[in-house]
Amino acid sequence: xxxxxxxKLLPVTVLLLGILxxxxxxxxxxxxxxxxxxxRRAGETPSFSQFVVKTMTQPKPTLPAPHQVxxxxxxxxxxxxxxxxxxxxxxxxxTLSSTLAGFAIGTLLGILIAVGIVHVTALDRSLMPWIITxxxxxxxxxxxxIIVVLAAVGITGLLPxxxxxxxxxxxxxxxxxxxxxxxPDVLHLDLMRTYNAGRWETFWxxxxxxxxxxxxxxxxxxxAASLVGAIVGELPxxxxxxxxxxxxxxxxxxxxxxxxxxxxxGSVVAALLVAAVGLVGKLVERGMGGxxx
Amino acid sequence: xxxPNAATFSAVQIPVVEASGLGxxxxxxxxxVHALSNVGLTIAKGEFVSFIGPSGxxxxxxxxxxxxxxxxxxxxxxxxxxxxxxxxxRRAYGYVFQAAGLFPWRTIERNVALPLEIMGYSKQxxxxxxxxxxxxxxxxxxxxxxxxxxxxxxxxxxxxARALAFDADLLLMDEPFGALDEIVRDHLNEQLLKLWxxxxxxxxxxxxxIPEAVYLSTKIVVMSPRPGRVTDVIxxxxxxxxxxDIRESPEFLAIAARVRDGLRAGHxxxx
Numbered sequence: 001x002x003x004x005x006x007x008k009l010l011p012v013t014v015l016l017l018g019i020l021x022x023x024x025x026x027x028x029x030x031x032x033x034x035x036x037x038x039x040r041r042a043g044e045t046p047s048f049s050q051f052v053v054k055t056m057t058q059p060k061p062t063l064p065a066p067h068q069v070x071x072x073x074x075x076x077x078x079x080x081x082x083x084x085x086x087x088x089x090x091x092x093x094x095t096l097s098s099t100l101a102g103f104a105i106g107t108l109l110g111i112l113i114a115v116g117i118v119h120v121t122a123l124d125r126s127l128m129p130w131i132i133t134x135x136x137x138x139x140x141x142x143x144x145x146i147i148v149v150l151a152a153v154g155i156t157g158l159l160p161x162x163x164x165x166x167x168x169x170x171x172x173x174x175x176x177x178x179x180x181x182x183x184p185d186v187l188h189l190d191l192m193r194t195y196n197a198g199r200w201e202t203f204w205x206x207x208x209x210x211x212x213x214x215x216x217x218x219x220x221x222x223x224a225a226s227l228v229g230a231i232v233g234e235l236p237x238x239x240x241x242x243x244x245x246x247x248x249x250x251x252x253x254x255x256x257x258x259x260x261x262x263x264x265x266g267s268v269v270a271a272l273l274v275a276a277v278g279l280v281g282k283l284v285e286r287g288m289g290g291x292x293x
Numbered sequence: 294x295x296x297p298n299a300a301t302f303s304a305v306q307i308p309v310v311e312a313s314g315l316g317x318x319x320x321x322x323x324x325x326v327h328a329l330s331n332v333g334l335t336i337a338k339g340e341f342v343s344f345i346g347p348s349g350x351x352x353x354x355x356x357x358x359x360x361x362x363x364x365x366x367x368x369x370x371x372x373x374x375x376x377x378x379x380x381x382x383r384r385a386y387g388y389v390f391q392a393a394g395l396f397p398w399r400t401i402e403r404n405v406a407l408p409l410e411i412m413g414y415s416k417q418x419x420x421x422x423x424x425x426x427x428x429x430x431x432x433x434x435x436x437x438x439x440x441x442x443x444x445x446x447x448x449x450x451x452x453x454a455r456a457l458a459f460d461a462d463l464l465l466m467d468e469p470f471g472a473l474d475e476i477v478r479d480h481l482n483e484q485l486l487k488l489w490x491x492x493x494x495x496x497x498x499x500x501x502x503i504p505e506a507v508y509l510s511t512k513i514v515v516m517s518p519r520p521g522r523v524t525d526v527i528x529x530x531x532x533x534x535x536x537x538d539i540r541e542s543p544e545f546l547a548i549a550a551r552v553r554d555g556l557r558a559g560h561x562x563x564x
Contacts, residue, residue: 187394190362194388195411196381205407209398288398289439 102165351521517559
């Protein structure tokens with residue numbers, strides 16, 4: 001039973017307000033020591049309320065206040081030209097392009113691996129442990145290696161970042177599709193046997209349609225992982241452009257407000273991507289005879 | 294049109310299924326399960342044979358052996374003059390399962406079309422056959438609906454239509470009406486008899502309902518468990534025209550009593 005938007009609105013709003021309140025308290029607490037230092041050196045003795053305001057308006061705070069982040073985000077998203085390299089839209093676009101490329105390749109790779117595992121016993125036994133092991137290697141360590149190795153072969157730009165995204169996104173799709181391709185009832189498999197249907201026909205007419213809900217569920221996870229991969233892929237290259245680059249540059253120059261702004265931009269992109277995959281999934285399911293919940 | 298009955302068969306008996314000394318033993322974790330033991334049976338063309346017995350008596354297993362969904366471990370069985378595997382490869386039978394087993398992502402007409410697509414019929418033939426079989430089961434008008442929009446009884450009728458679509462002469466039905474309520478079941482029993490008269494197929498019907506078995510069949514095979522075996526084979530002498538209230542007639546009750554005796558003899562009513 002899915003909740004209507006109005007049912008979810010109140011609890012989510014209350015939660016958000018709670019988080020904002022905690023954030024403001026955190027801002028005050030974390031920026032206070034530096035502010036006290038500043039005031040002592042300048043010889044100022046502000047009142048408590050003035051002090052609080054000062055902690056919320058530092059140019060390079062330890063923990064930016066929500067309104068500072070909101071202002072920076074608004075400025076760099078809506079008030080800047082999209083082609084400017086201070087525009088969050090520009091950087092988000094760069095990250096998005098490698099995310100989508102990596103996601104597309106990763107999904108395809110995941111599906112092919114799953115089809116192989118389900119139909120070839122040798123692959124079933126040998127491949128699964130390896131692809132699980134592959135995911136235990138920390139991507140932060142692997143990403144620079146991939147970038148450097150590919151640069152040595154002359155491949156730079158979008159492809160290395162897309163490959164890191166692929167690496168992170170093929171796994172959920174592979175695992176989900178294996179489950180999905182094996183999901184049909186024994187009854188349905190027996191039915192196909194009574195028609196003397198071959199393996200290919202059983203795959204095309206039974207296993208593949210049955211696996212569609214599993215595919216979209218795992219694609220939601222995969223697209224979020226793909227975005228993480230794209231951001232991580234931008235860090236080692238000396239960070240020229242993209243959300244990851246913005247994060248890294250912010251940390252070099254202590255521009256914490258910029259960093260948080262970039263984080264918010266990344267989250268917005270992730271939320272939009274997952275929602276988009278979810279929407280496509282719903283449409284496909286409706287076209288495949290799913291009952292409206 | 295008249296329904297065939299046992300009397301017409303004594304003249305021309307073309308065996309569709311011939312089992313002799315058939316046995317099937319499952320090796321399970323805690324010992325052997327003798328699902329079938331020394332089953333000998335002949336089913337002639339055009340007969341309506343019911344298999345009745347308690348759970349574990351091997352009736353579904355026997356049906357699955359005919360369908361080559363299980364392989365026997367002893368004895369022999371011939372379907373349409375060939376091995377069950379060859380019969381399955383030539384699509385010699387239609388199988389109706391206990392649950393309708395329709396694909397939820399296909400409409401009713403695409404579900405009925407499933408075997409026809411696999412067997413390579415032309416588009417025009419497919420359309421024609423869908424219409425013909427849906428008309429046989431009274432589901433015209435529901436072609437574009439999805440299974441979840443149909444009741445259990447209607448889904449099962451669609452499943453029967455699917456089994457009839459490719460004109461196999463043998464129909465294997467495994468407790469198709471078991472999950473439905475009695476009123477729908479009576480209605481579908483009537484429809485099934487009319488369908489059988491129209492299509493003149495050989496039907497093997499597994500049930501655990503004595504009235505259903507006696508009402509539908511020309512021959513009743515009583516089976517009992519542990520090990521699964523045939524206790525009695527009863528040739529029904531009921532008339533070909535069978536309105537539903539034949540079930541209160543003395544002849545009907547006599548046959549039902551014989552079935553019950555057979556079940557009792559096979560220890561089906563004991564723990």
